[in-house]
Amino acid sequence: MGNVIGIGAAPKRKEDQRFLTGRGNYVSDIKRPGMTAGVFVRSPHGHAVLRGIDKTAALALPGVIAVLTGDDVKADGLGSLPCGWGISDAKGVPMKEPPFPMLAQGKVRFVGDMVAFVIAETPEQAEAAAELLAVDYEVLPSVVGVLEAVRPGAPQLFDDVPNNICCDWELGDKAAVETAFRKAAHVAKLSLVNNRLIGNPMEPRAAIAEYEPGTDRFTLWTTSQFPHVVRFLMGALVLNIPQHKLRVVAPDVGGGFGVKQFHYGEEAVITWAAKRVKRPVKWVASRSEGYVSDRHGRDHVTEAELALDETGKFLAFRVNTLANMGGYLSTFGPNIPTNLYAPLLGGVYTTPAIYCNVKVVFTNTVPVDAYRGAGRPEATFVLERMVDVAASEMGIDRVEIRRRNMIPKEAYPYQTPVLVQYDSGDPMGCLDGALVAADVKNFGIRKAASASKGKFRGLGYSTYVEACGLAPSRFAGRLGARGGLYESATVRVHPTGQVTVMIGTHNHGQGHETTFAQIVSEKLGVAFENVDIVFGDTDRVQFGMGTYGSRSLVVGGAALSKATDKVIVKGKKIAAHLLEAAEVDIQFEAGKFSVAGTDRVKTFEEIAGAAYVPHNYPLEVLEPGLEEQAYYDPVNFTYPGGCHIAEVEVDPETGTVTLVNYTAVDDVGTVINPMIVEGQLHGGIVQGVGQALFENAVYDEGSGQLLSGSLMDYCMPRADHMPMMKVATHSTLCTHTPMGVKGCGEVGTIGSPAAVINAVVDALSHLGVTHVDMPATPNRIWRLLQNASLPVAAE
Amino acid sequence: MKPFAYHQPHQIPDAARLLTSVADSKLVAGGMTLIPTLKQRLASPPALVDLSRLGSLKGITDDGTTITIGAMTPHAVVAASKVVLTRIPGLAALASMIGDPAVRSRGTIGGSVANNDPAADYPAGVLGLGATIVTNTREIAADKFFLGLFETALEPGEIITAIRFPVPLKAGYAKFKAPASRYALVGVFVAKFAGGVRVAVTGAGPGVFRVPPMEEALSENFDPSAIAAIRIDAEGLTSDIHAEADYRAHLVTVMAKRAVDAALG
Structure with missing residues (x-):
């Protein structure tokens, strides 16, 4: 029996046992039977018309299975990569939202924009074929800086986005500010640049997709901070795969910093390709590829x-x-x-x-x-x-x-x-x-x-x-969020009193497996080692919005806290029955249910056991089992x-x-x-x-x-x-x-x-x-x- | 990486024969530059001839007037060598500043000199000390060896076997590291011999070069103050996103002063 390690303690991180002994399970560690290798062909130009792609030479190489392009995407009627936020200008005019095809169509708009996906038996064969793909570009001038992009005469990325301005957005009381400036004793001015950054998580992005014809189900393993959101955005809005037919798994992920909290075109292309070639497809980005494709x-x-x-x-x-x-x-x-x-x-x-x-x-x-x-x-x-x-x-x-x-x-x-x-x-x-x-x-x-x-x-x-x-969903919705921003947690108490938590946040270095276990250990009086945290798998975790914006403990931890409270509430009902006392008289403290003012006590393990072996149990008013779920949306x-x-x-x-x-x-x-x-x-x-x-x-x-x-x-x-x-x-x-x-x-x-x-x-x-x-x-x-x-x- | 044949000869003549028997074959020493190039598919030699089994290319010897370092000696070994630390501490210091511990364990002096990267450290030490490059066919003075951007006097099939360094009275190296790569943005090696001072600069231009005005001034007075006012012409120096040519020119003087400081201990 281990000890309770609760809030405020600093135990060594649970997850480090596997990370420090080389037993992590990252996407690139995963191998599937019959797996093929995919390589993305990316634009070498910042801005160009895509005049045509000749697949002949690439397809003729040994081991090459398929070459997919934007034309194939269009032919299959697939959607554009969705934007999760729709902002508007001061007059309420929505932002310009040009399509973001998963493989470029008509034009490429940055160095790294994806123009084709090559699938072969081995990565070497796919790379060789990618080099032979004949892409006909009509190179256009690029514009990379914001000051240059809004100038008259600047290269225009989209025909229907004048001056390259997506949205002219504002906040605040302009008139009140102007009045205050007129009264000011001093006005200080500053011009500055906030430099562009590249996230560089230690693990490059990677994905594997598999389609099972027997069940008509897809599985995508991806380096993601929010697998449920990928399932929704990709399944519902891009590939038209019903949610129950799509499993997204984000296993151990080697750092995110935001770079992995987006739905990327690579994920959609690979998932779509897996069904087309009827075999699992794997792609692992190189560091260089990450530089021109990670957001x-x-x-x-x-x-x-x-x-x-x-x-x-x-x-x-x-x-x-x-x-x-x-x-x-x-x-x-x-x-x-x-x-x-x-x-x-x-x-x-x-x-x-x-x-x-x-x-x-x-x-x-x-x-x-x-x-x-x-x-x-x-x-x-x-x-x-x-x-x-x-x-x-x-x-x-x-x-x-x-x-x-x-x-x-x-x-x-x-x-x-x-x-x-x-x-x-x-x-x-x-x-x-x-x-x-x-x-x-x-x-x-x-x-x-x-x-x-x-x-x-x-x-x-x-x-x-x-x-x-x-974020508070109602507030975010007013600002243009197209989704909710709550979090969910399930606390599953096993018959022997150990606990498994299913939570919708994703741990990719933050220590959630430790922090969340401390919360459960503190609240339920269960030994720290007897709590496991499950995340990153849409088949195992009910739902979740993932990890970003310093939300995991604040929103996910709150859902976990609520679910844990529900376990205690149910435990008290079971204890009241077993101890033949009124529910209001049951106290729960340090892992023990007791009748107030008496020495009559049932341990947490005894209550868990009774919930799953309900021989002596209030079956007429209470379901067996001890598992509770909570959703939490911050105010x-x-x-x-x-x-x-x-x-x-x-x-x-x-x-x-x-x-x-x-x-x-x-x-x-x-x-x-x-x-x-x-x-x-x-x-x-x-x-x-x-x-x-x-x-x-x-x-x-x-x-x-x-x-x-x-x-x-x-x-x-x-x-x-x-x-x-x-x-x-x-x-x-x-x-x-x-x-x-x-x-x-x-x-x-x-x-x-x-x-x-x-x-x-x-x-x-x-x-x-x-x-x-x-x-x-x-x-x-x-x-x-x-x-x-x-x-x-x-x- | 594209497929290639891989050879590990035990004798230098075998290595030379393998290198020339198939066109475009490449030698691999530590592989610190070649392997990343292969991985990025920027080069695809049909065969690699690995020099690591050539035992005669390793080791450091001192004959009283010169120190000879085998071409396959890794940087970490040079940096920790009692012989080098005692006789040419400035060269040991240079070796200790190359790359990171992994690079210093794999990368070799011969590989670095043969590659002649314009921002590598060893070319400054080799030119600054007036060393001799020993190959399987001849001996080449440093002054005639480095010909410009990644260019050397090596002939096809020629293999560096050792570098022979004359022992100076004093020597020092000062390196301003490029922020990201930690190659030399500017590195200056200064060596004082009985016959005069040599100053060699790496990183600043398309290849390692000497600075005669500094050499003359330091030969008169081996002190940083002697060169403080000597400015280098920015014309022909490298400009990139990390540093423009005028900044590199400025750093040559700063690093030369610091190299003299290092030499003076």
């Missing part, structure tokens, strides 16, 4: 203005953003730079009026969609940079201007002017904690020490809030946040920025497993630091070629880039989630880019530098110093 993230160009009164109080905030969508609308694409961006522009401040306009723009690049943080890091970066610029221009200390505008703890719940209402929070508490943890008071000594070595040291703050726990987002403080050292000789200290004090609500929370914060911060200092997806304007198309040219953050981080929590409890949890998956990525860049600007401010675009590479910093208004010398 990218961020990519904004923004102009922001902040109006302040003479004391530095924020009066109004105005933001105009061009957001890159790439060549087509991906699953969540248009939602990210709009609904997940503008509502966060209030931050932790009392700014009374906010207006945000976002032009969502098509370009000849990989479709852009959610990447860890998704919209919220972009909003935080704009706002927290803006605050520093305003402070600097008005000569107010950066911490002081934040304090003057911060929402006080007692003002929660706090309604912002941009839709969201924060239920709880204590930004000042996080700030105070971080100032101490980062030893800000001795920063001057450290700065002087750096200066004595010829280095510039800077300190940067980011006091931020995010909206996560996606609001959750609002984690906190204060991040970055400390950097700049080598003016080479332009190198070294992150020397990093401190984060975050409010993530109730912490179930502090070790896992710390790990999530560490990982999230490193990803944000990656955006701030290293990562950049670069396209060649004109040809549309991805110039940063491999790990040789796309710089991921590495262990030696990071100092030891100081991470702590300063939690207030969420008022509307069952356990007070807020979620922690994205906070690190949301808070950190602004903190790092604010630190870099601080380090260089004595040279007249007021802004640094991301990533702050040595080349960029050196160039900035060459052009700086003051001579380069250590102070």
Whole structure:
């Protein structure tokens, strides 16, 4: 008998036993009898008319089974890849939503756009055939940047999308903002770029599909963060497969970061192909293929203005953003730079009026969609940079201007002017904690020490809030969501008292098998080792929306908590019968049902046994068995946040920025497993630091070629880039989630880019530098110093 | 990867014969460049001749005036070699900065020199120390070996067997790593001999090159200050998404100063 390991404990992760001993089961580990190999032929051009495809030479190669193209898709009458969100402009006109065929039809719109699928006996044969496929392209000029894409005369991706603008979207009270600007004592302005990112999960995407003629059923194994959503989108909207005839399995998945939370054309093509060739088909992406087909993230160009009164109080905030969508609308694409961006522009401040306009723009690049943080890091970066610029221009200390505008703890719940209402929070508490943890008071000594070595040291703050726990369905529906955003869990108590949980979230590195087991162990008093968590299989799990938006614990954990409560309710009924007491007199505590005020007790195992061997059981009023299910739809987002403080050292000789200290004090609500929370914060911060200092997806304007198309040219953050981080929590409890949890998956990525860049600007401010675009590479910093208004010398 | 024949000869003459018997055959040493190229189907040689069974190509010897490193000696062995650490510590330091531990365990000095990647580290060390490239047919001075982007003086069928390094009075290497690849964005090797100083630069241009003005200045005064004011012309240097030519030119001076610092210990 093991022990209860409950909320607040930090057991080692259950799943690591198999991962660390090489016994994980990833899609590429799976082999099916008679399996064939598939290879996608992708456009080498950013923009071209697809004049024709000659399959003859490819089909003539030994081992080649089939070559499928967009014409075959059209002939089979299959659907377009659906977009899960439909946004509208200020007049209510819906966004332009051109079709996204699973294999290109008529035109290709980005390097990597799929034009054909080659199936052969072996991967080598498929690759050889793919090289021989004769595709006739009429190459067109590409446009890759948002500023260029909306200019008159720019290449047009779609005939019916003028100026490549998918939607001219807005939020907020434009008139109130204009009035406030007229009264302002000071207006601070900032132009910035939010650099385009590529997710790079460790495991590339992969899929296997199989069709069983005997049952007329399809199975798709895919590297997905949300198998039930893939089943719905692909089955119901693309391939016309009834839901009960389609099983989608997402087994162990080696990291997602958002990249795997979309329905990809590859999944649909493979599933369709498996029936056509009557054999299982497998595809595993190479890293290079991932660069030109995994959905990218961020990519904004923004102009922001902040109006302040003479004391530095924020009066109004105005933001105009061009957001890159790439060549087509991906699953969540248009939602990210709009609904997940503008509502966060209030931050932790009392700014009374906010207006945000976002032009969502098509370009000849990989479709852009959610990447860890998704919209919220972009909003935080704009706002927290803006605050520093305003402070600097008005000569107010950066911490002081934040304090003057911060929402006080007692003002929660706090309604912002941009839709969201924060239920709880204590930004000042996080700030105070971080100032101490980062030893800000001795920063001057450290700065002087750096200066004595010829280095510039800077300190940067980011006091931020995010909206996560996606999402209240009713709210999301009003904003354009075409699906629900609840979660479900089933708690199955076995006759011997062990528990299996079926949950609709997906664990791909977050430690759910541990965290969720702790919740069950705590609530039912069952040993931690006697709880298993099942996920990622539409045949085993009732339903689910998957894992993204820091929702697994917040929404999935809440469903689990509710289902567990239902088990206790039923257990009490059984116990009341067995103990010959009234139901109201039964107490449940620490795994024991007892009659209040007596020593009459039944253990959880005894109750489970009675439920399945109902010899002495209230059969006339109660069904046998002990299994309960719950769905949970949140009433609001959750609002984690906190204060991040970055400390950097700049080598003016080479332009190198070294992150020397990093401190984060975050409010993530109730912490179930502090070790896992710390790990999530560490990982999230490193990803944000990656955006701030290293990562950049670069396209060649004109040809549309991805110039940063491999790990040789796309710089991921590495262990030696990071100092030891100081991470702590300063939690207030969420008022509307069952356990007070807020979620922690994205906070690190949301808070950190602004903190790092604010630190870099601080380090260089004595040279007249007021802004640094991301990533702050040595080349960029050196160039900035060459052009700086003051001579380069250590102070 | 496309299919190919694979040979593992035990004698150098056998390797040379196998290499020339089928056109476009390739030698494979550590395979750190060749294997990824094959996997991406960017090259499809009909046969690979693996040099790993040629025992005479491994090992490090010291004859008092020169250090000879067998062509198949991995970077990690050079980096940890007592002989190299004692006699040319700057070269051991260079080897320790190549790639990552996996690359250093597989990659070889001969493979790196024969490939002559414009951003590889060894060409700077070999040219900077004025080493001699020993092949199965002749000996080639470093100054005549590196001919430009991936080009060397090697003839078809010629196999590097060793590199012979004269022992300098002092030597140092400073590398500014390209952020993603960790190849040299700019790497400078500086070596001081009784007869003068040599300065070799990798990463900055289409191939490794020497900097005569720095060599002259350092021969007069082997101190970073001697070259602080020497600027390199950006013309002809590499520009890419990581660094434009003028930044690389600037870094040559910075890294040269740091290499001298390293040489001075």
